[in-house]
Amino acid sequence: MRVKHKDSTSPDASALVELVAVAKTGDTLDGLLKRTELPAEVRAAAIRALSSEFNPKELRPGHEVVVRSDEQEGEPKELVLTIDAGVKILVTLDDIASIQRIEPDLIAQEHATTFELNSSLYASLKNADAPTRFATDLSLMLNPLVPFNRAFKGGEVFNILWHEYLLPDEREAKPPAIKYVRIQMPERVIELVRSSDSDNHARIYENGELVRTLVIPVEEGQISSAFGPREHPVFGNVRQHTGVDYAAQRGAPVSAVAAGEVIFMGRRKGYGRVIDIEYSAGVVGRYAHLEDFQPNLTTGSIVSTGEIIGSVGSTGTTTGPNLHYEILRNGRPMDPLFGSRTVLSSLTPPIGPEQSDLQGMRYTFSQTLMD
Numbered sequence: 001m002r003v004k005h006k007d008s009t010s011p012d013a014s015a016l017v018e019l020v021a022v023a024k025t026g027d028t029l030d031g032l033l034k035r036t037e038l039p040a041e042v043r044a045a046a047i048r049a050l051s052s053e054f055n056p057k058e059l060r061p062g063h064e065v066v067v068r069s070d071e072q073e074g075e076p077k078e079l080v081l082t083i084d085a086g087v088k089i090l091v092t093l094d095d096i097a098s099i100q101r102i103e104p105d106l107i108a109q110e111h112a113t114t115f116e117l118n119s120s121l122y123a124s125l126k127n128a129d130a131p132t133r134f135a136t137d138l139s140l141m142l143n144p145l146v147p148f149n150r151a152f153k154g155g156e157v158f159n160i161l162w163h164e165y166l167l168p169d170e171r172e173a174k175p176p177a178i179k180y181v182r183i184q185m186p187e188r189v190i191e192l193v194r195s196s197d198s199d200n201h202a203r204i205y206e207n208g209e210l211v212r213t214l215v216i217p218v219e220e221g222q223i224s225s226a227f228g229p230r231e232h233p234v235f236g237n238v239r240q241h242t243g244v245d246y247a248a249q250r251g252a253p254v255s256a257v258a259a260g261e262v263i264f265m266g267r268r269k270g271y272g273r274v275i276d277i278e279y280s281a282g283v284v285g286r287y288a289h290l291e292d293f294q295p296n297l298t299t300g301s302i303v304s305t306g307e308i309i310g311s312v313g314s315t316g317t318t319t320g321p322n323l324h325y326e327i328l329r330n331g332r333p334m335d336p337l338f339g340s341r342t343v344l345s346s347l348t349p350p351i352g353p354e355q356s357d358l359q360g361m362r363y364t365f366s367q368t369l370m371d
């Protein structure tokens with residue numbers, strides 16, 4: 001597709017011509033750029049520049065490249081690669097070192113629903129126009145406190161408040177995130193609160209009492225795989241999954257779940273880029289598949305709870321960007337969410353605004369439901 005485009009940012013510039021190419025299955029970045037008629041040496045330079053912000057192996061169908069060239073001389077001026085979630089990478093071709101990542105403005109929308117369970121949770125969510133992935137998200141967050149395979153007899157009432165994130169063109173920018181859930185069961189009420197964006201805790205209440213605090217090392221990250229035996233996504237066989245995976249966008253900040261000392265930073269087989277933090281004698285948190293380490297962090301650094309230590313990536317053996325988080329106790333992995341309460345509660349003492357959080361979320365839920 002060839003369209004004329006008047007460059008509005010520089011009024012004295014001559015008209016630019018745009019060439020657009022959209023990635024297809026099996027495309028390489030070079031193959032995609034070839035379709036924009038860029039000469040081989042410009043393509044090579046563009047790929048080198050792009051690689052600092054984008055792994056060419058992660059090109060997916062639908063990613064789009066636009067090359068803008070001078071109408072008179074035909075000389076390529078700039079290239080824009082649009083990748084997932086509307087993120088754009090701009091390369092200025094007459095000054096190849098200049099590369100800029102442009103994040104889209106996301107629109108956050110609050111939604112609320114309430115329903116009585118009278119079929120599977122999946123079907124009930126679908127009926128209520130709520131994201132069906134919450135069936136999995138909730139079972140991962142609440143199991144074994146609420147064993148989803150046998151806890152429900154029908155008639156339980158669910159209240160759910162969640163956020164959806166849209167791009168300016170209304171496409172989904174990232175997966176919807178649960179903020180508040182209330183499950184009214186015959187014998188008890190379970191509530192889950194994941195409140196402000198600055199707070200990386202999810203709190204679970206039973207009959208209004210805080211019973212568990214989950215610390216989430218990636219803001220807005222969703223648990224995508226729990227601790228325990230599972231079919232390995234890369235090798236196919238059943239292996240012990242030694243941690244918890246949080247699916248998140250590449251580059252999303254990873255923060256320390258608890259304070260401690262960095263005792264290892266570097267690469268480990270399978271884990272890719274990894275940081276080990278010793279929280280207390282014999283208790284180590286491991287953060288794996290990182291894209292980058294936080295600058296200035298070194299072995300021996302002391303980090304505090306919530307401090308940013310790196311960013312989400314897909315280094316090591318992974319199928320896509322995620323944080324693999326594990327806790328080792330005397331060298332042996334334990335369940336970071338439901339392992340020894342003694343160890344976990346010493347990492348995240350149940351202090352903080354947990355009661356006001358709960359009140360606030362109940363209020364937000366009822367307000368959103370009425371809107």
Ligand SMILES: [Zn+2]
Nearest residue numbers: 243244245324
């Ligand atoms: Zn994992």
